[in-house]
Amino acid sequence: MHELSIAVSLVEAAEEEATKRGATGVSAVHLRLGPLSGVEKESLLFSYDLAAEGTPLKGSRLVIEDSPVMVFCTACQTCRPIRSLQSFCCATCDTPATDVVQGRELEVVALEIFE
Amino acid sequence: MTTAVPRLVEIRRNVLKQNDAIAGELRRRFREAGVCTVSLVSSPGSGKTAFLEKTLSRLRASHRVAALVGDLATENDAARLRRSLAPVRQIVTGTVCHLDATMVRDALDGWKLDELDFLFIENVGNLVCPSSYDLGEQLRLVLLSVTEGEDKPLKYPTIFNSADVAVITKVDLAAAVEFDWDSAVANIQAVRPNMQVLRVSAKTGDGLDEWLRFLRSTCLHEELARNGLLEGACSTSEQSRLGHTT
Numbered sequence: 001m002h003e004l005s006i007a008v009s010l011v012e013a014a015e016e017e018a019t020k021r022g023a024t025g026v027s028a029v030h031l032r033l034g035p036l037s038g039v040e041k042e043s044l045l046f047s048y049d050l051a052a053e054g055t056p057l058k059g060s061r062l063v064i065e066d067s068p069v070m071v072f073c074t075a076c077q078t079c080r081p082i083r084s085l086q087s088f089c090c091a092t093c094d095t096p097a098t099d100v101v102q103g104r105e106l107e108v109v110a111l112e113i114f115e
Numbered sequence: 116m117t118t119a120v121p122r123l124v125e126i127r128r129n130v131l132k133q134n135d136a137i138a139g140e141l142r143r144r145f146r147e148a149g150v151c152t153v154s155l156v157s158s159p160g161s162g163k164t165a166f167l168e169k170t171l172s173r174l175r176a177s178h179r180v181a182a183l184v185g186d187l188a189t190e191n192d193a194a195r196l197r198r199s200l201a202p203v204r205q206i207v208t209g210t211v212c213h214l215d216a217t218m219v220r221d222a223l224d225g226w227k228l229d230e231l232d233f234l235f236i237e238n239v240g241n242l243v244c245p246s247s248y249d250l251g252e253q254l255r256l257v258l259l260s261v262t263e264g265e266d267k268p269l270k271y272p273t274i275f276n277s278a279d280v281a282v283i284t285k286v287d288l289a290a291a292v293e294f295d296w297d298s299a300v301a302n303i304q305a306v307r308p309n310m311q312v313l314r315v316s317a318k319t320g321d322g323l324d325e326w327l328r329f330l331r332s333t334c335l336h337e338e339l340a341r342n343g344l345l346e347g348a349c350s351t352s353e354q355s356r357l358g359h360t361t
Binding site: 037089 | 133213243244246272273304
């Protein structure tokens, strides 16, 4: 389980961004998470409080927005979801897909800050 | 007295920005030095070290090779790999279940990259955590031994999807465990369509020639790309990993 290391990096990143904006406190961190990031949502939520302990982010909420895998389907000539991670093909026409356009995200997309 | 209301500010910041920046810098150094860098991931005990030992011994006759090897606690793997007489450094990660770009950068300290043709990075045996970390490698190999079962790729789709090539190892044991080749290859390609699948036995040497041919041709491809003679030579997962850094 590497979610604790990820949670520590997440807290550091959020703290740095909050400081840059002159925040006096942070009430929530919004994260976009794709299944291909290799990070498990529940474990990350569990690790977050631990990682935030002793930092200015202590007591803040972690809000995770799922970012499902999307691929560019060469047959449909457009972006489509896949059947599943176990069947990496276009959900509409079943063409195998290799061009991933979404689903690797592990990024902070918003902060709720006090000024 | 009024209660302070938080303000929502939109930002866009990759959590692994620092790792990805270091990995990007490593990738640039590898390219400039003309060294082809290959990482190996697999579950513990699938034969990464034996595979690498044979690879180093065979390649050393004609190329300049070196290896970094990650392990939670011991130096055993480095000691085994040194029998190939190639330069090898162990990265002991302690409790950390994966290598990251900083560990790779620090372990390379003092090595002259331009005196190498191939650098191998053996990750910690783990099919989950290494998938999140870009190490700056040009090629990522995922190994699957016949004793692990054909459905491993379905259980760990993320890491199989992040790799460029799959290597099925311990093929000398395939008959004993009634390994179903068709099912294994179908499962690998279900999670990563079109991924090349190689079959190797480090014990008997079966498949090593094909693997080394593949490796040389991939690196030649890289070389041509570097010299501007070829378009789009960077591997698919490398593109993804590069994309990940934006």
